[in-house]
Amino acid sequence: MIVDSHVxxxxxxxxxxxxxxxxxxxxxxxxxxxxxxxxxxxxMDDGGVAWTILVQPIQVYGSDNSYLADSCAAYPDRLRGVAVVDVGEPAAMRADLHRSIREQGLAGIRVNLATGAETIDPRCHPLLESAAESDVPVLVRVTPEQLPQLPALIKRFPGVAFVLDHCGFVDFRDGPDGRGAAPLFEVGAHDNLYVKVSTMNLYGVADDPGTLLKELGRCFGTDRLVWGSDYPHTCDRGYAGLVDYAREAARALPGEGAEDYLGRTAAKLWCPSPGSPAGS
Known part of the structure; x- marks a missing residue:
């Protein structure tokens, strides 16, 4: 079963x-x-994708998750949604999370901490406490400069399943062992950390993208990697082409790593009862 975790x-x-x-x-x-x-x-039908996790496009709609929520409500057997909640006043953040999860039925939240500061905004703490109480995954968007602070945040909230968006936007041009990738690998494995390896990350490797997946699997665990096409932000191959590209790269993962990366882990995070929809 293929689950695309970022569209x-x-x-x-x-x-x-x-x-x-x-x-x-x-x-x-x-x-x-x-x-x-x-x-x-x-x-999705053409590409053989069972589920897609819709991620709120911040630059287009900000934190108004209306279209995302309505889309998921219209097609609950194929689409799940990750809402954006703005970091700010604690009561407002809790209300936004409650509305997204309890009222709109969305499956998780996205917290954008990559707002220009080199430090992680501590005002996100009440939101993460609420996410732990609601038992929803948190897609966290940070910069490479903020990655050294991520382990402390992860340890502070052990009840939150953190999903690192787009590998923390590190530079993979010199390969997994290069200086640009070091901040990501230095984060290390944690029981409540998952890493989203999207098309832009696979494209960022000068050589075989499978090599990157193997090294990420060794560091974080192959069952902690999730794939996202980033469509249509990334659209050069067409959607089916992006799916095929991910399948090919995932061949490098040992054991059942490809199945985990291409869908099984994302289904566990966002699709509690995925069943067997069309495309599985």
Missing amino acids: HVIAEDASRYPSILRSRDENAWYSTHPVTAEELLAL
Whole structure:
């Protein structure tokens, strides 16, 4: 079963689902290759993808998760959602998390800590406490400069399943053992840490992307890696091509590592009862 853990959907109805964009970049992915939930379902069928985890596109909708939530509600057997909750006042964060999880039925939250500061904002702590109480995974977006602080955050909240977004955006051009990748590998394995290795990360390796997956598997455990296409932000191969590219790279993982990376681990995190939908 393949589960894509990172796709962004864009609504056709801009009146019902308004963007936060002050000016629209006609060359940006959301203008050139937008995909609706219905269009995504057809692409999933073509690519053999059972489930997709929709991730709120921050730059387009900010923390208004309406379209993401409505898409998941319309297609609950194929789509799960990860909502964005802004870091700020504790009561407001808890209310936003409660609304996303309890009222909108979403499967997790995304916390954007990569806001220009080199330190992790401690104001996120009440939100993480609420995530632990609600037993939902937290997709955490940090910069390479913030990665050295991540282990302390992970240890402070052992009840939270952290999923590191896009490998912490480290530079893999010199390979897994290069200086650019060091901040990620220095984080090390933790019982409550998962690492999302998306297409942009696989593309970032000068040589075989399978080598990167093998090294990440050795460091964090192959059952702690999840794949995300990053479609349509990444769209150069078309959706089915991105799925095939991930399948090929995953061949390098030993044992059942490919099955874990391509879907099984993501299903455990976000799809508690995945069943056997079309494409499995």
